[in-house]
Amino acid sequence: xxxxxxxxxxxxxxxxxxxxxxxxxxxxxxxxxxxxxxxxxxxxxxxxxxxxxxxxxxxxxxxxxxxxxxxxxxxxxxxxxxxxxxxxxxxxxxxxxxxxxxxxxxxxxxxxxxxxxxxxxxxxxxxxxxxxxxxxxxxxxxxxxxxxxxxxxxxxxxxxxxxxxxxxxxxxxxxxxxxx
Amino acid sequence: xxxxxxxxxxxxxxxxxxxxxxxxxxxxxxxxxxxxxxxxxxxxxxxxxxxxxxxxxxxxxxxxxxxxxxxxxxxxxxxxxxxxxxxxxxxxxxxxxxxxxxxxxxxxxxxxxxxxxxxxxxxxxxxxxxxxxxxxxxxxxxxxxxxxxxxxxxxxxxxxxxxxxxxxxxxxxxxxxxxxxxxxxxxxxxxxxxxxxxxxxxxxxxxxxxxxxxxxxxxxxxxxxxxxxxxxxxxxxxxxxxxxxxxxxxxxxxxxxxxxxxxxxxxxxxxxxxxxxxxxxxxxxxxxxxxxxxxxxxxxxxxxxxxxxxxxxxxxxxxxxxxxxxxxxxxxxxxxxxxxxxxxxxxxxxxxxxxxxxxxxxxxxxxxxxxxxxxxxxxxxxxxxxxxxxxxxxxxxxxxxxxxxxxxxxxxxxxxxxxxxxxxxxxxxxxxxxxxxxxxxxxxxxxxxxxxxxxxxxxxxxxxxxxxxxxxxxxxxxxxxxxxxxxxxxxxxxxxxxxxxxxxxxxxxxxxxxxxxxxxxxxxxxxxxxxxxxxxxxxxxxxxxxxxxxxxxxxxxxxxxxxxxxxxxxxxxxxxxxxxxxxxxxxxxxxxxxxxxxxxxxxxxxxxxxxxxxxxxxxxxxxxxxxxxxxxxxxxxxxxxxxxxxxxxxxxxxxxx
Numbered sequence: 001x002x003x004x005x006x007x008x009x010x011x012x013x014x015x016x017x018x019x020x021x022x023x024x025x026x027x028x029x030x031x032x033x034x035x036x037x038x039x040x041x042x043x044x045x046x047x048x049x050x051x052x053x054x055x056x057x058x059x060x061x062x063x064x065x066x067x068x069x070x071x072x073x074x075x076x077x078x079x080x081x082x083x084x085x086x087x088x089x090x091x092x093x094x095x096x097x098x099x100x101x102x103x104x105x106x107x108x109x110x111x112x113x114x115x116x117x118x119x120x121x122x123x124x125x126x127x128x129x130x131x132x133x134x135x136x137x138x139x140x141x142x143x144x145x146x147x148x149x150x151x152x153x154x155x156x157x158x159x160x161x162x163x164x165x166x167x168x169x170x171x172x173x174x175x176x177x178x179x180x
Numbered sequence: 181x182x183x184x185x186x187x188x189x190x191x192x193x194x195x196x197x198x199x200x201x202x203x204x205x206x207x208x209x210x211x212x213x214x215x216x217x218x219x220x221x222x223x224x225x226x227x228x229x230x231x232x233x234x235x236x237x238x239x240x241x242x243x244x245x246x247x248x249x250x251x252x253x254x255x256x257x258x259x260x261x262x263x264x265x266x267x268x269x270x271x272x273x274x275x276x277x278x279x280x281x282x283x284x285x286x287x288x289x290x291x292x293x294x295x296x297x298x299x300x301x302x303x304x305x306x307x308x309x310x311x312x313x314x315x316x317x318x319x320x321x322x323x324x325x326x327x328x329x330x331x332x333x334x335x336x337x338x339x340x341x342x343x344x345x346x347x348x349x350x351x352x353x354x355x356x357x358x359x360x361x362x363x364x365x366x367x368x369x370x371x372x373x374x375x376x377x378x379x380x381x382x383x384x385x386x387x388x389x390x391x392x393x394x395x396x397x398x399x400x401x402x403x404x405x406x407x408x409x410x411x412x413x414x415x416x417x418x419x420x421x422x423x424x425x426x427x428x429x430x431x432x433x434x435x436x437x438x439x440x441x442x443x444x445x446x447x448x449x450x451x452x453x454x455x456x457x458x459x460x461x462x463x464x465x466x467x468x469x470x471x472x473x474x475x476x477x478x479x480x481x482x483x484x485x486x487x488x489x490x491x492x493x494x495x496x497x498x499x500x501x502x503x504x505x506x507x508x509x510x511x512x513x514x515x516x517x518x519x520x521x522x523x524x525x526x527x528x529x530x531x532x533x534x535x536x537x538x539x540x541x542x543x544x545x546x547x548x549x550x551x552x553x554x555x556x557x558x559x560x561x562x563x564x565x566x567x568x569x570x571x572x573x574x575x576x577x578x579x580x581x582x583x584x585x586x587x588x589x590x591x592x593x594x595x596x597x598x599x600x601x602x603x604x605x606x607x608x609x610x611x612x613x614x615x616x617x618x619x620x621x622x623x624x625x626x627x628x629x630x631x632x633x634x635x636x637x638x639x640x641x642x643x644x645x646x647x648x649x650x651x652x653x654x655x656x657x658x659x660x661x662x663x664x665x666x667x668x669x670x671x672x673x674x675x676x677x678x679x680x681x682x683x684x685x686x687x688x689x690x691x692x693x694x695x696x697x698x699x700x701x702x703x704x705x706x707x708x709x710x711x712x713x714x715x716x717x718x719x720x721x722x723x724x725x726x727x728x729x730x731x732x733x734x735x736x737x738x739x740x741x742x743x744x745x746x747x748x749x750x751x752x753x754x755x756x757x758x759x760x761x762x763x764x765x766x767x768x769x770x771x772x773x774x775x776x777x778x779x780x781x782x783x784x785x786x787x788x789x790x791x792x793x794x795x796x797x798x799x800x801x802x803x804x805x806x807x808x809x810x811x812x813x814x815x816x817x818x819x820x821x822x823x824x825x826x827x828x829x830x831x832x833x834x835x836x837x
Contacts, residue, residue, distance in 0.1 A: 003453070003510045003513050003514065006457065006460075006506045006509070006510075007503070007506045007507060010502055010503060010506055011503070014499050014503070016558060017471070017491075017495050017498075019554070019557075020491075020554045020557070021492055021495060023557055023558075076750070104773075
């Protein structure tokens with residue numbers, strides 16, 4: 001009996017690994033289910049990139065849906081995402097808020113000057129403290145916030161034109177249908 | 181042309197491995213010397229073709245052959261030649277090629293040094309290694325071809341992961357793989373013994389030097405990896421219980437259990453089945469480690485490649501190798517049961533058994549913790565992962581009995597220990613440990629962890645040194661310390677040294693995150709850190725902001741440290757900490773971010789550490805590694821046919837009594 005015991009133990013382990021491979025081929029392993037979906041977006045007050053003296057806060061944004069896009073000049077994937085935002089981002093019909101994450105303001109400005117600025121507003125979070133409230137996993141990352149200030153959709157990683165067409169645009173359309 | 185030759189070599193190696201895996205085992209079964217004789221030439225042929233493939237890939241890197249996808253993905257024109265060589269094993273396909281190359285090194289070494297083994301046994305061992313090679317070569321040829329072409333050929337390649345562009349990291353994978361793959365030899369010995377039944381009772385003794393050497397390499401590989409994490413990741417940590425670290429640590433833990441179990445089985449004939457099971461486990465965990473890193477089942481900062489198709493292949497391979505071996509074990513091991521010599525409760529057997537139990541449990545604990553995220557997905561518990569708190573609590577708990585028993589191990593006799601002698605050792609070690617703990621109490625002001633560290637190290641050190649002294653007095657000159665015993669003593673001392681490093685560096689360490697403008701100073705302990713600003717420097721394929729930090733003790737300049745923040749060709753940022761190493765501790769400076777604005781220009785955030793005795797962690801590890809190598813070099817184990825001489829070596833206590 002004792003001698004056959006390791007065998008079923010190993011069978012269990014194999015089953016677990018088989019499951020793991022199946023699971024990972026259907027799920028993005030980096031996808032952390034955000035506990036913030038359908039919860040109010042954290043209250044934020046962050047300085048604007050162009051006018052550091054002024055700041056943007058959550059309450060001033062209430063009343064209309066908007067997309068928060070986390071980016072940084074040091075982030076390579078943001079560079080890949082950028083042209084997509086430049087073309088598709090402006091056609092979304094909602095304000096696009098650039099969330100400059102753990103970045104040097106002067107480098108961020110230079111980066112936007114070089115690659116173009118798709119954002120309606122850019123806010124800066126040097127320390128990354130507010131990003132913790134948002135549960136930011138890394139840049140780029142995007143949050144769709146509705147008129148009531150509730151996060152309705154989140155995407156980790158760069159947007160592609162396809163993702164915008166299949167995920168983001170329908171989510172925005174759904175918000176419009178809800179609106180009175 | 182060259183890459184195609186490389187691929188062709190791999191296919192030929194696969195065919196030869198299949199021959200090496202099947203023909204000699206059939207020959208051993210049928211008793212045919214001519215079939216058994218196929219093993220060595222087939223192994224040599226396989227090694228030649230694998231080496232050819234490896235050199236062709238290296239040549240591709242050295243000559244910037246970006247028409248090879250793998251070369252284009254992992255190097256570029258600016259990468260210095262030594263990192264281009266290291267890039268050969270910098271990603272998935274090449275690291276598998278390194279794996280199979282090292283398996284061939286071990287196989288060839290075994291083919292050369294196994295001439296004194298009974299031919300049928302040697303044929304089985306080489307055959308089993310051939311079968312393992314078939315699995316890995318098939319994996320490379322069918323799912324991970326390192327020679328795949330990239331057309332049209334790009335003008336320049338991407339880059340080697342900058343994390344890997346460090347001397348520690350170029351050494352780490354080959355040494356680690358020497359250990360991982362080295363356990364395949366112990367595994368092959370066990371399977372051959374199971375296949376051959378009870379005919380070959382001496383197999384454990386033949387397997388011992390191989391196991392010790394493999395374990396020594398694995399220890400060295402883990403030490404190099406830990407050192408790299410410390411120097412390169414910029415947080416001053418040396419072990420993170422990351423899945424990939426755990427993957428190398430589990431075979432290490434089972435390896436510790438195995439080398440001790442082999443000692444019992446060889447000298448006393450007991451626990452044969454357990455020793456076989458441990459050999460299977462050690463190699464299975466090495467395979468599992470490869471599986472975890474390469475399959476994408478667990479994702480971690482270290483996992484550099486993952487692909488589900490490859491995962492399925494490794495899983496099937498793992499199922500065949502481990503499942504097959506365990507089945508063979510279930511069917512055949514009843515035949516292996518021989519009555520070992522009896523032993524009393526107070527005996528070396530008992531001590532080793534307790535340690536074995538603890539190490540095996542620790543490996544199980546690490547396995548459970550590593551797989552827990554997967555388990556929680558499977559059982560729908562949501563995203564859960566267990567981290568350092570789980571390991572950090574359970575591991576010391578499981579190792580406590582080991583540390584307490586360690587000083588007695590060498591003093592205990594096989595069969596029945598001398599309680600009086602043990603009490604004397606315990607008394608002296610306890611006096612040493614308690615008095616040093618009291619001194620520490622005064623020095624460090626109630627830091628319990630540090631005090632426990634010193635007490636534990638003195639406890640182990642005293643026990644080990646007392647034994648060394650006893651040998652010196654009781655045994656005639658020239659045979660004080662056979663290599664096997666010297667290795668054991670070195671490794672045990674290493675545990676004490678390691679404990680000092682672990683238990684002192686953390687509670688007594690000082691960490692400070694500061695913002696410093698040029699000219700500003702920070703005082704940590706007796707040292708003053710003066711920040712002298714940052715300027716740009718250029719390397720072959722990176723640009724760095726390099727800080728200068730002058731360390732002063734009183735008004736004397738101790739050293740000037742140069743931490744860097746590098747940006748590599750593709751924009752990846754990598755911190756290079758500056759470390760001023762010393763016996764009594766390290767000073768460690770990592771460059772954070774520039775802080776614009778404020779009243780002074782040129783200010784940066786800096787992380788300053790003082791890490792007392794941290795170096796002792798790796799020195800402890802190196803002692804253990806050395807212990808493994810010295811024990812492996814024992815002449816007694818190299819003469820397989822002089823069986824009788826072994827058992828009659830008088831135990832120390834007998835000559836004392």
